[in-house]
Amino acid sequence: MTVTIYDVAREAKVSMATVSRVLNGNPNVKPETRKKVKEVIKRLNYRPNAVARGLASKKTTTVGVIIPDISNLYYSSLARGLDDIAEMYNYQTIIANTDNDPVKERNSFLNLISKQVDGIVFLGGTLNDETIEDIKGSNVPVVICGTSEKDANLPSVNIDYFKAIKEISNHLFESGAKNIFFIKALYSQQLERHIEDGLKEAYKENNLPFKEEYIQEVATHYQAGRDVFDRLIDEENIDVLITMSDEAAVGMLHGAMDRGISFPNKLQLVSCSNTHLVHMMRPPVTSIAIPLYDIGAVGMRLLTKYMKDEPVDEPNVILPYIIEYRSSTK
Amino acid sequence: MTVTIYDVAREAKVSMATVSRVLNGNPNVKPETRKKVKEVIKRLNYRPNAVARGLASKKTTTVGVIIPDISNLYYSSLARGLDDIAEMYNYQTIIANTDNDPVKERNSFLNLISKQVDGIVFLGGTLNDETIEDIKGSNVPVVICGTSEKDANLPSVNIDYFKAIKEISNHLFESGAKNIFFIKALYSQQLERHIEDGLKEAYKENNLPFKEEYIQEVATHYQAGRDVFDRLIDEENIDVLITMSDEAAVGMLHGAMDRGISFPNKLQLVSCSNTHLVHMMRPPVTSIAIPLYDIGAVGMRLLTKYMKDEPVDEPNVILPYIIEYRSSTK
DNA sequence: TTATTAAAAACAAACGTTTACATATTTATT
DNA sequence: AATAAATATGTAAACGTTTGTTTTTAATAA
Numbered sequence: 114m115t116v117t118i119y120d121v122a123r124e125a126k127v128s129m130a131t132v133s134r135v136l137n138g139n140p141n142v143k144p145e146t147r148k149k150v151k152e153v154i155k156r157l158n159y160r161p162n163a164v165a166r167g168l169a170s171k172k173t174t175t176v177g178v179i180i181p182d183i184s185n186l187y188y189s190s191l192a193r194g195l196d197d198i199a200e201m202y203n204y205q206t207i208i209a210n211t212d213n214d215p216v217k218e219r220n221s222f223l224n225l226i227s228k229q230v231d232g233i234v235f236l237g238g239t240l241n242d243e244t245i246e247d248i249k250g251s252n253v254p255v256v257i258c259g260t261s262e263k264d265a266n267l268p269s270v271n272i273d274y275f276k277a278i279k280e281i282s283n284h285l286f287e288s289g290a291k292n293i294f295f296i297k298a299l300y301s302q303q304l305e306r307h308i309e310d311g312l313k314e315a316y317k318e319n320n321l322p323f324k325e326e327y328i329q330e331v332a333t334h335y336q337a338g339r340d341v342f343d344r345l346i347d348e349e350n351i352d353v354l355i356t357m358s359d360e361a362a363v364g365m366l367h368g369a370m371d372r373g374i375s376f377p378n379k380l381q382l383v384s385c386s387n388t389h390l391v392h393m394m395r396p397p398v399t400s401i402a403i404p405l406y407d408i409g410a411v412g413m414r415l416l417t418k419y420m421k422d423e424p425v426d427e428p429n430v431i432l433p434y435i436i437e438y439r440s441s442t443k
Numbered sequence: 444m445t446v447t448i449y450d451v452a453r454e455a456k457v458s459m460a461t462v463s464r465v466l467n468g469n470p471n472v473k474p475e476t477r478k479k480v481k482e483v484i485k486r487l488n489y490r491p492n493a494v495a496r497g498l499a500s501k502k503t504t505t506v507g508v509i510i511p512d513i514s515n516l517y518y519s520s521l522a523r524g525l526d527d528i529a530e531m532y533n534y535q536t537i538i539a540n541t542d543n544d545p546v547k548e549r550n551s552f553l554n555l556i557s558k559q560v561d562g563i564v565f566l567g568g569t570l571n572d573e574t575i576e577d578i579k580g581s582n583v584p585v586v587i588c589g590t591s592e593k594d595a596n597l598p599s600v601n602i603d604y605f606k607a608i609k610e611i612s613n614h615l616f617e618s619g620a621k622n623i624f625f626i627k628a629l630y631s632q633q634l635e636r637h638i639e640d641g642l643k644e645a646y647k648e649n650n651l652p653f654k655e656e657y658i659q660e661v662a663t664h665y666q667a668g669r670d671v672f673d674r675l676i677d678e679e680n681i682d683v684l685i686t687m688s689d690e691a692a693v694g695m696l697h698g699a700m701d702r703g704i705s706f707p708n709k710l711q712l713v714s715c716s717n718t719h720l721v722h723m724m725r726p727p728v729t730s731i732a733i734p735l736y737d738i739g740a741v742g743m744r745l746l747t748k749y750m751k752d753e754p755v756d757e758p759n760v761i762l763p764y765i766i767e768y769r770s771s772t773k
Numbered sequence: 774t775t776a777t778t779a780a781a782a783a784c785a786a787a788c789g790t791t792t793a794c795a796t797a798t799t800t801a802t803t
Numbered sequence: 804a805a806t807a808a809a810t811a812t813g814t815a816a817a818c819g820t821t822t823g824t825t826t827t828t829a830a831t832a833a
Contacts, residue, residue, distance in 0.1 A: 117789055128813045133791060141811060143799095163557045164497040165789030168818045173494060175537070175558070184523040184736075186516060193514035196540050205537050205554060207505070210526050224535060227493040228505070335723050363723045393665050393693045395725070406514075447819055458783045463821060471781060495819030498788045774833100781828070787821085798811065803804100 116157045125153040136161055167229060176204050176416060177225035177233040181213045185333065186359070186388035187300070187405065191236050191258055194409025202417045204231070213299065215239045219247065226251050232416045234258060236409075237301040254419030258412035260301040268419065268428040270412040274304060274385075277401045277434050278311030278355070279318075281383055284436075286319040288443045290352040290381065296341060296365075297330040298358035300386075305357060308385065312355070331361055338364020342372060353381040353442070359390035362398055366441075382441040397439035404432055446489045455483040466491055497559060506746060507555030507563040508538045509548060515663065516689070516718035517630070517735065521566050521588055524739025532747045534561070543629065545569045549577065556581050562746045564588060566739075567631040584749030588742035590631040598749065598758040600742040604634060604715075607731045607764050608641030608685070609648075611713055614766075616649040618773045620682040620711065626671060626695075627660040628688035630716075635687060638715065642685070661691055668694020672702060683711040683772070689720035692728055696771075712771040727769035734762055 118136075122129040127146060134142050135150040142150075153159075167173040176199055180188050192208065199206050207230065209221035218238055225233055226247075232254045240260065248255050248267065257269040282293055295312050297305050309328055316323040329345070331337040338361030345351060356362050362384040366376070374380050376396050384391060387403040411430055418425050448466075452459040457476060464472050465480040472480075483489075497503040506529060510518050522538065529536050537560065539551035548568055555563055556577075562584045570590065578585050578597065587599040612623055625642050627635050639658055646653040659675070661667040668691030675681060686692050692714040696706070704710050706726050714721060717733040741760055748755050 115789095119789080129790080130792080130814080131812060134812090137791085143811060146811080160553065160557050162498075162559060162789050164494055164503060164559045165818090166791075167494040168492075168498050168820085169789075169791040171791095171818075182523065183513065183526065184516070184519045186514070186519075189514045189516075189519045193512065193540065196513065196538065200540075205539065205558065207535050208526065208538050209535065210523065210530075223490065227490050228535065229492060229494045335719065360719060360723070367723075367725065389665065389690060390723075393690070393697075393720075393723075395697065445819095449819080459820080460784075460822080461782060464782090467821085473781060476781080492819050495788090496821075498790085499819075499821040501788075501821095777830100777832075779828105779830070781826105783826070784824085786823085788819105790818085792815100792817085794814085794816100796811100796813070798809100800807105800809070802807075 115162075116159045118159075118161070120157060121150065121153050121159050124157065125150045171229070173229050173231055174204050175228065175230050176206050176413075176420075177221075177228070177230040178206050178208045178236065179211060179218060179221050179225070179233065179238060180208060180236040181211055181238060181300075183208060183210055186390065187386040188236050190388060190405035191409040191412075194406035194411075195234060195236075195258075195413045196409075198410045198413035198417070202413075204413075204417070204420075211238060213237075213239055215241050215244065219244050222247055226253060231420045232256070234412055234416060235260065237304070239302060254416060256412050256416045256419070258408050260303045268415055268425070270408050270415060270430045270432065271304075272401075272403055272408070272432050272434040274307040275311040275314070277436065278308045278385075279315045281355070281399075281401070281436055282312055282315030283318065284438075285353050285381065285383075285442065286315065286321065291321065292327070292351055293353040293355060294327050294329060294345070294351055296354055296356040296361065297328065298333045298337075298356060298361050299330070300333070300357045308355075308357070331356075331358075333358040333360060335360050335364040337361055338366075339368035339371075341365055342368045351380060353383065355383040355385065357385050359384050359386050359388045359394075359400075363390060363394055366394060366396075366398070376441045377443045381443060391437075394441075396441050399439045399442040400437055402435040402437050404434070407432060445492075446487045448489070448491070450487060451480065451483050451489050454487065455480045501559070503559050503561055504534050505558065505560050506534050506536050506743075506750075507551070507558070507560040508536050508566065509541060509551050509555070509563065509568060510538060510566045511541055511543045511568060511630075513538060513540055516720065517716040518566050520718060520735035521739040521742075524736035524741075525564060525566075525588075525743045526739075528740045528743035528747070532743075534743075534747070534750075541568060543567075543569055545571050545574065549574050552577055556583060561750045562586070564742055564746060565590065567634070569632060584746060586742050586746045586749070588738050590633045598745055598755070600738050600745060600760045600762065601634075602731075602733055602738070602762050602764040604637040605641040605644070607766065608638045608715075609645045611685070611729075611731070611766055612642055612645030613648065614768075615683050615711065615713075615772065616645065616651065621651065622657070622681055623683040623685060624657050624659060624675070624681055626668075626684055626686040626691065627658065628663045628667075628686060628691050629660070630663070630687050638685075638687070661686075661688075663688040663690060665690050665694040667691055668696075669698035669701075671695055672698045681710060683713065685713040685715065687715050689714050689716050689718045689724075689730075693720060693724055696724060696726075696728070706771045707773045711773060721767075724771075726771050729769045729772040730767055732765040732767050734764070737762060 118129045121132045211217040235257045384400040391400050448459045451462045541547040565587045714730040
């Protein structure tokens with residue numbers, strides 16, 4: 114039925130060990146023998162069984178990716194970066210969606226461990242203590258992208274959200290803004306906390322009072338962005354909305370315009386994820402150009418180093434960002 | 444080091460076979476014994492090695508997903524549907540991006556076969572003869588979503604694109620349109636051919652001449668949509684643009700508006716994929732509401748039937764669609 | 774009781790590789 | 804030419820499960 118390494122060995126009149134060596138590029142094979150074995154492999158259309166390989170070698174060349182939602186552009190952009198580098202290093206990726214549910218997150222992790230993945234990448238997520246305990250307990254390398262989990266002391270790739278938001282906020286304060294709101298969108302808690310902290314810091318540096326109302330929360334989707342005005346219309350003057358989700362940002366744009374609020378004079382808008390959407394908004398929206406694809410790519414590269422026991426000089430990588438000022442702000 | 448089924452057997456004073464039976468819910472175990480084994484499993488924090496399992500049972504509870512680009516909303520929406528149902532049936536999904544490159548597509552397929560996946564889903568893609576040969580040669584169940592590949596005689600899930608486009612086109616012709624263009628966007632060739640055929644059929648039914656120029660091609664992204672006017676501006680009058688890519692549709696919208704072309708009086712626009720983007724366009728765009736998530740979900744359900752050798756009454760599923768007429772058309 | 778059958782558990786052989794270790798062959802050294 | 808060293812190949816034991824077959828134990832019938 115299925116052709117195995119035995120069949121190849123028999124046909125090539127060598128031992129299975131020699132076939133295995135040819136397969137794995139072991140140099141201790143006479144070129145002549147190598148050639149003969151390769152011919153038989155081709156003739157029989159033999160393909161090694163990766164599962165058997167995995168059992169014998171304890172390496173599966175598979176990595177797990179734990180992700181809140183693959184149909185969210187933010188995460189799928191990260192995932193694409195991951196996957197491209199994984200492919201480059203001959204790894205395949207198993208993807209598990211969690212919807213930010215800690216229970217699903219933990220189950221996915223344990224599932225991946227069962228499957229003996231060589232490494233795991235977390236994209237965002239909640240990463241509670243229990244999961245972190247599991248991570249430490251297993252000895253599978255883990256890299257976190259897009260959520261800095263400094264306390265957990267795990268390798269990670271990020272931009273400096275704190276600094277980015279502080280920079281943007283300072284710019285906005287300087288041009289006369291007084292009330293800057295941050296609209297959370299249920300992305301990674303860690304990440305959004307950094308944004309909050311950056312905003313608070315900016316308030317402090319500008320000697321302006323920070324109020325709790327400045328932090329609001331919406332879902333990640335368009336309609337949630339539109340609806341934000343139903344809630345905020347009662348609040349004091351709003352000069353700027355900063356939001357995490359591009360999709361919600363489009364909603365805010367439309368919601369405001371439908372109410373006759375014009376950008377950037379009556380209201381300013383800043384978006385913090387950097388999906389394709391930012392290029393499609395009218396008016397163009399000021400945003401932090403996070404290198405999503407690169408974060409994924411660098412994260413996977415970092416993981417390959419751990420998986421291959423290569424030395425790592427900096428486990429917590431901070432990639433540069435650019436703030437792109439567009440006409441949604443003054 | 445790692446705790447195995449042997450350790451559990453020893454601690455529980457039974458044979459490994461019994462532990463295995465408990466693990467797999469085999470009824471031939473005395474309740475008392477079952478309880479004892481389960482306790483030891485819990486106490487030792489034992490987790491079965493899925494790789495060893497896969498080798499012994501020849502089932503990996505893993506399915507492969509071959510996809511052009513996970514960072515494209517169209518495909519990631521399909522993928523999410525797939526993944527949710529896969530999870531429901533306790534399968535994990537390995538995702539491989541191909542960028543519609545037939546070579547990558549074939550390599551991914553062979554890789555997945557090596558990994559002994561229990562089934563494979565193709566989302567879009569090119570699926571050339573060589574790959575189809577490989578599929579037939581392996582005896583792994585394959586389901587195709589979003590590309591009807593009727594000639595290949597493979598199970599599939601789709602909507603009736605031909606009918607949908609004919610319906611839309613007839614509607615547009617009836618309200619006075621003469622020149623309807625279809626802008627391909629490098630999605631699945633099969634799928635776009637059905638759209639072309641539907642359009643041609645509508646031209647025929649309305650006794651209007653079909654010209655080759657009515658079919659154009661752009662990339663799938665925003666800028667490509669904007670740029671389409673650089674090319675088409677020279678052409679004869681255009682009444683309607685139908686495009687496959689929502690992202691390109693946004694580009695067309697903006698490109699037209701920048702040229703002072705207004706919707707729907709001077710130009711009408713129809714988009715055929717049904718990503719989140721359709722809800723974010725201004726003006727709202729007429730489109731075919733393809734149930735992307737459901738196509739993925741139904742596709743995975745279909746695949747589970749094949750993987751579990753359950754009877755399948757209809758291997759080629761056609762799901763219903765709705766045409767949502769919005770203000771980008773008359 | 775004893776014989777017969779059914780249920781529960783154990784035994785041992787797969788599954789298809791990798792990889793120490795042992796052995797055979799070739800090449801280099803004196 | 805003999806020996807040592809290096810290279811090439813073979814042998815067999817893992818890897819951690821599942822599963823068909825056999826044995827033991829328990830339940831039922833005569």
